[in-house]
Amino acid sequence: MNCESTISVAKLLGKTIHTRDASRQLLDFIAENPCMKVELDFLDVDYISRSFADEFHANKIKLASELQKSIILTNANDEVINMFQSVARTQNKRFKEDTATRPIYKYSSWSQLESYLLSI
Amino acid sequence: MLNPFFLGGIASIIDYARVKGKSIKLNHKENYRISSYLERIYFPSCYSPEKENEQAFFEGLETYQGKTYIPIIAFPTGADNYHSSVREKMLSAVTALLKNQLNFKERERQPLAYFLDELTHNVNDHSGADKGFLFAQFYPGSNYLDLVICDNGKGVYASYKGNTRFKPADEIEALRFAVNGRSTKDRPESKGFGISTSRKMLVHGLRGKFFILTGRTAFIETIEREDFVQFPEDFTFQGTFIALRIPTIMSDTFNFYDFIE
Numbered sequence: 578m579n580c581e582s583t584i585s586v587a588k589l590l591g592k593t594i595h596t597r598d599a600s601r602q603l604l605d606f607i608a609e610n611p612c613m614k615v616e617l618d619f620l621d622v623d624y625i626s627r628s629f630a631d632e633f634h635a636n637k638i639k640l641a642s643e644l645q646k647s648i649i650l651t652n653a654n655d656e657v658i659n660m661f662q663s664v665a666r667t668q669n670k671r672f673k674e675d676t677a678t679r680p681i682y683k684y685s686s687w688s689q690l691e692s693y694l695l696s697i
Numbered sequence: 698m699l700n701p702f703f704l705g706g707i708a709s710i711i712d713y714a715r716v717k718g719k720s721i722k723l724n725h726k727e728n729y730r731i732s733s734y735l736e737r738i739y740f741p742s743c744y745s746p747e748k749e750n751e752q753a754f755f756e757g758l759e760t761y762q763g764k765t766y767i768p769i770i771a772f773p774t775g776a777d778n779y780h781s782s783v784r785e786k787m788l789s790a791v792t793a794l795l796k797n798q799l800n801f802k803e804r805e806r807q808p809l810a811y812f813l814d815e816l817t818h819n820v821n822d823h824s825g826a827d828k829g830f831l832f833a834q835f836y837p838g839s840n841y842l843d844l845v846i847c848d849n850g851k852g853v854y855a856s857y858k859g860n861t862r863f864k865p866a867d868e869i870e871a872l873r874f875a876v877n878g879r880s881t882k883d884r885p886e887s888k889g890f891g892i893s894t895s896r897k898m899l900v901h902g903l904r905g906k907f908f909i910l911t912g913r914t915a916f917i918e919t920i921e922r923e924d925f926v927q928f929p930e931d932f933t934f935q936g937t938f939i940a941l942r943i944p945t946i947m948s949d950t951f952n953f954y955d956f957i958e
Binding site for chain 2: 590591592593594595596597598599602624626627628656659660663664667679680681682683684685686687690693697
């Protein structure tokens with residue numbers, strides 16, 4: 578349908594958003610919305626987690642392309658914008674190991690292990 | 698002497714044993730101060746939301762505003778709307794409560810919320826357990842917060858089973874994969890940065906200490922060391938136990954977004 582719709586994210590999900598599931602809920606809501614242009618209003622959203630941002634970023638692009646919808650984010654504060662930008666930068670980041678050369682200490686006695694743990 | 702650091706883990710072990718039909722008896726009643734503290738933090742029964750009476754759970758949390766600790770919370774896992782919504786509200790409430798207890802500003806709240814979010818998500822997504830455990834104790838005199846997030850699920854090694862991309866040969870390799878961000882989820886983009894980014898942010902950003910134990914294997918990271926440790930054969934932790942020592946005084950040069958991946 579050729580119309581515009583605005584969704585208040587704070588009203589739908591709250592002022593702080595923590596889980597990947599919340600992203601799925603928001604995307605379902607967008608998918609069910611009959612309008613082709615959907616504006617997501619982040620007014621009053623104080624915080625989004627990396628997981629929410631990661632899940633939302635990846636699937637928003639997919640959903641927008643599949644359903645031919647235009648999804649626009651508005652009124653996001655600096656913290657929300659920074660989080661979206663951070664996950665966008667690293668969507669295809671590959672695994673890089675930094676502990677490969679780290680030592681492995683094996684203990685067969687509790688007294689030795691205790692000494693080690695107390696040294697930390 | 699028992700550091701409160703371990704109480705979340707012990708509560709998880711006791712829960713696992715009780716579910717298996719074991720009877721556990723605690724013997725601490727002679728010491729009023731200890732028993733009163735244990736009662737206040739709900740050890741070992743844990744503080745958890747009851748279905749259709751969640752409001753009481755959140756109101757109860759409010760009574761910890763003036764304390765330096767939160768109760769040991771047993772939070773439900775599950776991807777359905779009910780469980781997701783309870784977890785979402787629980788994370789908001791706990792983050793807000795700790796922020797007030799620690800007198801944190803917005804900048805200091807960011808890493809704390811990050812640790813809580815990422816590590817509880819791991820429990821939900823990977824452990825296979827029906828609940829996770831969360832506990833925090835603040836030490837104002839020493840300027841740090843001990844935060845424990847654990848479960849009595851299948852553990853890190855078993856969570857890689859069925860993964861077509863990463864096939865660790867043993868528990869140590871599985872833990873090495875996990876602390877480096879090799880996801881146990883079979884996702885093409887190889888995301889799984891919760892543990893790896895949390896430990897980097899905690900140790901290299903905040904100069905805190907990171908400890909993870911699964912089965913018989915632990916990984917410890919501080920600014921001075923980074924070790925894998927295998928425990929004696931007569932010990933195994935069912936599930937995964939993560940403990941963070943978070944300094945509550947933050948360097949001016951710390952930038953939260955430098956550690957986000």
